[in-house]
Structures are given as structure tokens and as C-alpha cells.
Amino acid sequence: MAASHEAWLLENGNIKVLSKEMRYASAGRTAHNMSSSSLRKKSDRSLVSKVRVGFLRAFLGNLQEVLLGTKLSLLFLAIPMAIVAKYRNYASAWVFALSLLGLTPLAERVSFLTEQIAFYTGPTVGGLLNATCGNATELIISILALVQHKVDVVKYSLLGSILSNLLLVLGTSLFCGGIANISKEQNFDRKQVDVNSMLLLLGLLCHVLPLMFKFAGKSPELTAVGTLQLSRASCIVMLIAYIAYLVFQLWTHRQFFEADEGDDDDDVASDDESPVIGFWSGFVWLVLMTGVVALLSEYVVATIELHQCDPTTDRWKRSRTCWGNHFCIQEQIGYFSRCSSRLSNSNRLVRGPLSVIVAWIMGINMDLDLNLLETSALALSILVTAFTLQDGTSHYIKGLVLLLCYVIIGACFFVFRAPLNSNDLGLKSSPGQGIMRV
């Protein structure tokens, strides 16, 4: 007992020394990291350290760190229940709900694991890992949906994640932060936000142009090819922009993006300053978790078409994507964090183009054209967010307005019932006269 206690103290003693180097050498201590870390808890080693066998103790310590190291760990129980429900052929609604519940802690753990691995691989690679793997769940869902030829599911989940990030998460955080800090001035650095807004507008341009194409062409056959080519070209452009953004963020202008490390060192210093698990164990866990994510995602995608009588777009959007990002909200009540604008960018700029290119490789025709209604919702959300954040301060009304925008958009899609996999979604044009109905 004493030995392990000493070891613990030694570790703790070293923590202070290591912390400074670790902090700057550690892979992108981005806002993403910091937000997830609030959901972690210090693992209580007292129980495990009673086990005598060294190997077993290390293994159990590892297990405890990974599985129980989050406040969401209760939801891990949903995973076996979901698998059981699937094999016993329970009602698909149960499978759907349980899979969604199970995906939530998995998403958080995956980002934790990538962060741990990032400690070993250095700042740049770590930042890259964080940037891409942070969205592992949604990326996997997209690819699975594409394989099953559910192109619209991918498109609308993409849209939904952007909207929920921009409006719901950001709005809630601004609102709660504003209420909690009602007497103080709330500032943030607007340079990062500017770059994000510009990238979002680039993405918006890439969505709007194929849509306009449809209106401007003479007949659907002629425009379909053009729309597809344009979408693919736009995706290449967006990927270039994303790569440049990564270079910008992780290399040349890193000083814009350094997370605010002012006075919350106590909260987060202890957890993240040294990796709590080894590199290979982290890697193995990552692979395992990704596998489980894939499994649950397949359940989700497979059951979604059984809900076609519901307004599928709405449910898909709201349930799936909100869960994945919800953990962000709790973080932001104390102080305003920029994780949402960052997340939304990583989402869009990786998932959208990647999905289209994967579809291209698979021979599926996926273009970037969302419907008129969705595109205008997207455009106005981006505009509202850009203007809200542009002066570098915040208060609760800003958050409230963003939230209300989200509620309105949700209401809109709630009453809008469109058949999901029909190609023109109400837009017909014939040679004699063009008819437009939205």
C-alpha cells in the first residue's frame, strides 16, 4: 500500500514539473480537449491498488481509466442491451434508442483516447488525430449509410450536425454563460471565429451553387451531370481549404487557437498533463471502440428506414446529432468556450467532401445539393452565427436568439413531411413550362 501510495505521490509530484512541458508539447490542447476533459473524473485507484498481481492490477487500472473515466459511463450499459435487443428482434425503436444511447459515451471515449495517443505522437499529428477522430462516430455512420445507398441520410445528417452545432450548442452555451456571468463582461478572441465563419461561407457557397444549377438548367437530365461534376469539384476545393485550415491552425498561426489557460488550471491540470494509459493500450482501445461504434451505427442506420412514416429528416437530425455533441454544453456554463465553432467546421469540412469522394469511389451519385428549404435554413444559420460572434463579446440574449432560431428550424422540419429518397423532392420541370414548388 505504501509503495503504491508513494508511487502515486511521485506521480503527482512529477505532475507539476511535467505540466509546463507537457502543456506546450502536448498535442493541440485545443478547446475540444478541454471540453471533453470536464466530463472526466480522476480515477480512484484505491480499490484497484489492493490487487496484488502486478499485471492484473495494471490491466484493471487501465480498464477503470478507460471505461469509468467519464461521467457518462453509465450509458455504457446501453451497448450490451442494444446488441441483445437486436438479436432478440425487439421493436426497432428500442434498438434505435439504445444504440443512440450507447454511442454517446463511445464518442466521448474515442476523443479521450485520441488525446492520449496524441501525447505520444507529438503536437502536429496529435492535432490532426484530434481533428479527424473527434468525429469518428459520424464519419462511420456516413460511410455505412453510403454503402447502403442512403445518400439522403448522409446529406441530412451532415446538415443537422452543422445546424445543431451552430445554433443549439453555441446558443445554449452563450445563453447559460451569459446568465451565469451576468455581471461580467464576456470577451473572446474573434480572429478564430472569423476564419471559421469564412470557411462556413465557402461551404455554403459549395452547397448553394449546385442547388441554383437545378433552377437554371433546362431539364433534369442535363443538369444532373453538371451538378455532380460541380459537387465533386467543390469537394476537392473544400478539402484543400480544410488542409490549409489545419496548416493554419496547427502550424503557422497557432497562437490564435491556443485555449484559454487562465485560471482553470486546477480543474484540468491534473487530468491531462500526463498520459494515463500507454500508447499501445490506447491504440487497442481505440480500435475496439471504433468497432463497437461501427456496430451500433449500423443498427441505427438500418433501423432508420423503418421510421419512414415519421418525419425522418427531423428525427434523424435532432436525435442523432444532438446526442453526439451534447456533452459540449455542460462544459460551457462556467466559461464560454469556442469548441462549438471549431467542431462544426471539422464536421463539415471533413465529412461533406469525404462522403462525396467516398461515394464517387463507390460509384454512387452523391451531390452537394440539399433542398431549397434546408439550404436556406443553413444559409441563415451561418449568417446569424457569423454576425452574432463578430464583435468578440457575448451576452445571454445572443444565445437565446440562436436557440430560438434552432427551435424555429426544428418546428419547420417537424411539419415538413417529404418523401426521403425520391430524387426531385417536389421540384419538377418539364420542357413546356417550368414549375417550381418547394
Added chain:
Amino acid sequence: MASSEASELLENGSIKKEMMRHGGRTAHNMSSSSLRKKSDLSLVSTIRVGFLREFLVNLQEVLLGTKLSVLFLAVPFAIVAEYCSFGRAWVFGLSLLGLAPLAERISFLTEQIAFYTGPTVGGLLNATCGNATELIIAIFALIQHKVDVLKCSLLGSVLSNLLLVLGSSLFCGGIVNISKQQKFDRKQADVNSLLLFLGLLCHVLPLMFKFTAEATASATLALSRASCIIMLIAYIAYLVFQLWTHRQLFDAQDDDDDDDVVLDETPAVGFWSAFVWLVVMTAIVALLSEYVVATIEAASDSWGLSVSFISLILLPIVGNAAEHAGAIIFAFKNKLDISLGVALGSATQISMFVVPLTVIASWIIGIRMELGFNLLETTTLALSILVTTLALQDGTSHYMKGLVLVLCYLVIGACFFVFRAPMNSSINLEYKSSQDHVTMRV
């Protein structure tokens, strides 16, 4: 020799005083001036005959005073190609190439004239003649009844100024000055953005008009013409603002690059010679523009590009080549105010001056030209103005901003590349309205 040197020194001595008087030192001047080179007078000064020597000096100054002067060769080639009936695409390409140095020389000559006419008139001259090429192409397109080519080339000019010129200069400037802070004065950008939004409004309303059930062609026409008058009023007010009441906002920064631009301090050619040259060059520009507009369909067929792509992307790039290079060079030197002045100023000029002018010209000629573009083009214009305004809002810049603007331009270019619409198929006139529903074909 000695006397000429002495006179040069005298001239240089009085430069400082003269600098105060010359108010037409706009960003536009300074950017084009970066493409000039000091004329080497040594060869010419060996000629004994005074009159011939002066004439040759003049010639050298005007024709060879730019780094683009090699493209002047394209001009006679183009004329030859037209008369010997070479492939139409050749005529088109050669005329395009020949337009680039001519545009630059015209701006040089107006600047020379501005030395003699004083600051205000000089500023006005610069403001109007800065986009002479676009104006002349527009008028020729109008005369040949190619209204769509005209609209696309003007729109393309605005887009290329806002996205391509601005983006590439911000990008290059950001890369080169990656360690420094890059600031610019955002008041100028704000005013320009406001005017661009006004122009956008004037374009969007006639378009929206067509979607409503009660729109008649004559009502849309009347609306377009009224909007043009308003745009011209706004432009005149902007000129007053820029050249008279708030000139301090627009003064170009000329603290430490006096060496580069000092050759602009004295006029290099006399007033009347500059005037004559201006007339001659404008005539040549007119000739080449006529070729360009006449052969645009042939070129599009033989090159496999759509007419909208050529008029939207290729024509403006050529017309803006000189300003483009200048803006990039000034961004390299971290003088972003000048680059911004060039790019935004040009865009504002075209949107608020050239476009209304052509509509009024069409009114006089009797052609029914309206302001609205296609839905696709209007959307690209709106989004470009939005992205640019957002990029310039905070008064600083880095290469990422420039890169995003350039990428937006690429996407728009790709869009028009794949967009093959029949160009002169009376796009503006197919708005039928019936009693049950509005039918729309764009």
C-alpha cells in the same frame, strides 16, 4: 546633356511641393505604377535632331514604359488575323492578349493628364478611365445586341475584383509577411461594402420582380432604369466623399517607398501628347473589343467553353491583369490599404458606374436591357459580397482569408465551366405568368 540633367534636378527639387498639390494619387495610380519601368533615355538622347528625339522619347515612354509591352505585339497580329480571316478563335485570343497592355497604358496616360488638370479633375478622370476596357467592351456588346455577354462580363469583373484580385493579394501578402501583423483601415472597406450591397439590392429586386405574378416586362424595365439612376447618384456621392470631403481616408500610404514611385512625380509626357495618345489607344481598344465581342461565340465553340464562362471568367481576368499584378505587389510590401483600394474600388466602380451607364446607354439606343441577372449569377454575386465583407470586417488579414476568397472564385469558375446554358435564348423574357401558378424558367 548637362542642361537636361539640371532641369531634371530642378524638377526633382520641386517634387515635394508638387506632391502636396497632386490629389489624384489614388491607390489605383500607385498599383499600376508598379508595372512601369524607368525609361532608359540614354539610347535616344544620342539622336541629334531635337524634334525627332523628343518624338522618340515620347514613343519610348508610352509604348515601352511597361513590363507588359511585349504583349503589344498581339495588337497588329490581331488586326492581321481579322483581315486575313484566320480562325475566329485566333482573333479572339490575340485581341484578348492585346487588350492587357492597352488597359495599363490608358491608366498611365490618364494619370499623366491628371498632373496637368489638378487633383479633382484628375481624380475623376482616374475614377472613370480606370475601367475603360470594361466600359468599351460593354458598349460594343450592347451595340451588337449581346446583352447577356455584356451582363456576364460586368458581373465577372465584379467577381474577379472581389474574389480573385483581393484574395490572391491577401494570400500572397499573408504568405510573405507571415510573421508580421497585417492591418488595414477598415473604413474604406466598409464604405465600399455598403455600396456593393446597394448594387446587389438593385440587381436582386428586378430578379425577384419576375417571380411575382403581376410582373410585366415594362414594369421590370422601369424598375431597372430607376435603380440605375439611383446607383449613379450613389456613385457621384461616393466620388465626392472620396475625392473631396473625406479624402484622408483614402490617401495612399507613401512613407517608405518613395524610391519606387518617385518617377511618377513629374509627368513623363506633355499634356497634348498624352491626350493624343489617349485617343489613339482608346480607338485601338475599341477596335480590339469589337473583335472580341464579335468572335466570342466562335471562340466558345472551338475552345469548348461556354460563352458564359468566357465572358464571366476570361474577359475580366484579362481586363484586370494590370491591376491584379499591382495589387499583389503592394500586398507583398504589406501595404494592404492600396491593394484593397484597387480591388474594392474597381468592383464598386463597375457595379455602381459602368452597369448603370450601360443601362442608360441601352435606354438611349432603344434596347430593352434590364438589371437582373440569372438566379445563379445573382446568388454568386450575393455570396461573394458577403464573404468579402466578412473577411474584411476586422481590419486585419492573414493568408487564410485570401485563400478562402480564391477558393470561392475557383468554385464559382467551376460552376460556370460546367454550366452550359444557351446564351441568347431570351432568358429574360421567358417569364410567363398564368392565373393558377407562376411558372418560372430561368
